[in-house]
Amino acid sequence: MSLLHLQLPDQLRLLLVDDHRLFLEGLALVLQPLSRAVHIDLADSAAAADQLRRQHDYDLILLDLRLPDRSGLQLLRDWQQAGNPTPAAVLSASESPADMQAALQAGALGFIAKSSDAQSLRSAISRLLLGECLPLPLPLAGNPPAGSLTPRQQEILLLLAEGLPNKSISRQLQLSEDTVKTHLKALFQHLGVHTRTACVSVARQRGLLG
Template sequence: MDAITSKAGQAPAAGARPVPMKKVLLVDDHALFSQGLAGLIRQEGLAESVVIASTVEGASDLLVRQDDFQLILLDIALQGETGLALLPRLASHREPPPVVIISSSEDEATVRAAQAAGASGFLAKSAGRSALVSMVRSVSRGERYFPGGNDPVAPGLSLTPRQMDVLLLLAQGFPNKRICQSLNLTEHTVKTHLKAIFTQLGVHNRTECVNLARARGWL
């Protein structure tokens, strides 16, 4: 069973600060981490209920059946599809909840990829309680939460979010077949995105592409 629901056991005391969110979806395939984070969210009074899914597919199914999530906490490094593959699927939802990426990779390229994919925030897994509280309260107010503020992804960046996803995986050394599997795209679509990226950068191969993208601050 892919989903686990965790609820607060006690009602807030009289005069306590109201819970920012009723229901949060946590997508992470490390059971100890996800259960620990769900417990911490409840302890800090940040949400009444946390539902855990371990895959993009499981999260998608939950979002189809339950439309009352107010926040999605999403790990990138999931088994099977990359977590970023969930973001395009949210486009079909009338009012998709904000998505905050939680990741053990804290490098700038990962943060930029999260921004380009349309995430509302980024929280490193090494962050402490205060950062978690700040993030949830910021997002509950409709604000974005990224390390160093909300600067644009990169000056002059004209890639689409999906092209940025492809570029990030390309920079990690993924072959086309693995990119297809991670993003749930056909090989033709991946090749089309790569051609568009190469054209934007004026390069002719993968190595030149990654090197120039890094030099321009896209990665």
């Protein structure tokens, strides 16, 4: 299910990371129509991306796998280890299933082909910005069948739909907050999302909330 019927925020800030400047500038033009006010920063190396990431909060980072000073995969892993919460996706010319799987394992929310046309690219990025994870043509990225939640996951999903924070959910179900977070992570993976709002929205679309 798609969340594209939802509205993107009026203001967005994106970071595009690629060592081909002409490609970066063209991509920035393609993404300008995403929202009324889109601020796009460009970085042509991992070091430049790191510096910009420390200076700004981004709604989404798009990066190539092959950068001159550090691979995109290593950059993703470094950000994950640093506890960086910024959503990031890979935009690459590679069509290798191994690269796609490695990107997902490194923390990417999706893998977008550089061969995508402008409309497909904006659609994929809109889905990411709305909280979805892009499906990959790999078993690792497949979603379990709808309705296969555990009873505990179903309980947490219902409380999440009521807008309760983790602390309240843990108190109501007599669980630790870490346990709640673990169940939430499993829910997000099951539904192919990476935000609480998207989790509830997709669960409603799939009939998991009645």
